[in-house]
Amino acid sequence: MNKPKAAMASLVRPLIEPHCEDLDVTWFTSTEEALEIAPHAEIGWFDMYDKDKMAEIIAAATSLKWLNSIYAGVEHFPLAQLKSQGTILTNGAGLNSAPIAEFAVMMMLAAAKRMDQIVDNQRKQIWLETPPGTVELDDSKALIIGYGGIGQQIAKKLSGFDIDVTAVRRSPSADPGVIGLDEWRDQLGEYDWVFVSAPATDETQKMLGEAEFAAMKSSAWLVNVARGSLVDQDALVDALNSKAIGGAALDVTDPEPLPKDHPLWDAPNCLITMHLSGQAQTRMFQRAAARFVENLKAYQNGTDMIAVADFDRGY
Numbered sequence: 001m002n003k004p005k006a007a008m009a010s011l012v013r014p015l016i017e018p019h020c021e022d023l024d025v026t027w028f029t030s031t032e033e034a035l036e037i038a039p040h041a042e043i044g045w046f047d048m049y050d051k052d053k054m055a056e057i058i059a060a061a062t063s064l065k066w067l068n069s070i071y072a073g074v075e076h077f078p079l080a081q082l083k084s085q086g087t088i089l090t091n092g093a094g095l096n097s098a099p100i101a102e103f104a105v106m107m108m109l110a111a112a113k114r115m116d117q118i119v120d121n122q123r124k125q126i127w128l129e130t131p132p133g134t135v136e137l138d139d140s141k142a143l144i145i146g147y148g149g150i151g152q153q154i155a156k157k158l159s160g161f162d163i164d165v166t167a168v169r170r171s172p173s174a175d176p177g178v179i180g181l182d183e184w185r186d187q188l189g190e191y192d193w194v195f196v197s198a199p200a201t202d203e204t205q206k207m208l209g210e211a212e213f214a215a216m217k218s219s220a221w222l223v224n225v226a227r228g229s230l231v232d233q234d235a236l237v238d239a240l241n242s243k244a245i246g247g248a249a250l251d252v253t254d255p256e257p258l259p260k261d262h263p264l265w266d267a268p269n270c271l272i273t274m275h276l277s278g279q280a281q282t283r284m285f286q287r288a289a290a291r292f293v294e295n296l297k298a299y300q301n302g303t304d305m306i307a308v309a310d311f312d313r314g315y
Contacts, residue, residue: 073091096284145197169181
């Protein structure tokens, strides 16, 4: 009996090879090797920093029955093709939720105490007599738009600061601290912190724009650890310049990297962290490998797999 063909990057080989004795694996070391093996693979793990090249390779993988990815966002994948050919897509949802949430809280703290200005003055060897940021977190209110793995971790960590947290999620919930998609805009003016951790889909494209910024408190900060496409950046630049909102802490932008001449770089009260939140960790590949091994067992046994993407919802 022939073993199922699998194609995976050599980077993960030391972590999962001992569990792949029932597979015929090609451990590719280049995009050329990946593109060559892709049409023949039943199981694939083609993650790459070059999303266009990754999409090209996946598009060539017409025999795939299971595609695994470490990425939580799947907007770069040819979802229509994968759905039509019956491919199961398992993504990285939840793998990095805790470190990304830590990063989001770090961004909030930096904004509250204006750590950016403190560091600027340190580099200029200026001894400040008064703090540039005096916002207290205790009894403040936070809205978390997107209550999946990352959003839930943000809420958990904010609870330690005695922050009143309200979360927005698509699915109904009996939790009084969770509201629906049709409620949050009317309540925007109540919050001091607006965290964005929702997936990038057609429905969430530019979900925060001129009207939303006008509805926020003039002292409120936006903290985005989702995708840059969820925010209308032109409207955000206008809101920052006009001081319609207190500020923005952005781990993500659109596009990435942000062009050097983009006005966001110099917008007042804007902190940009170059999409580093998901990389600010030390155990991502270990967690991803452990999940892959569990999903491999489930795939071979025909049982439910972890983090299966919904092609219709786009995440």
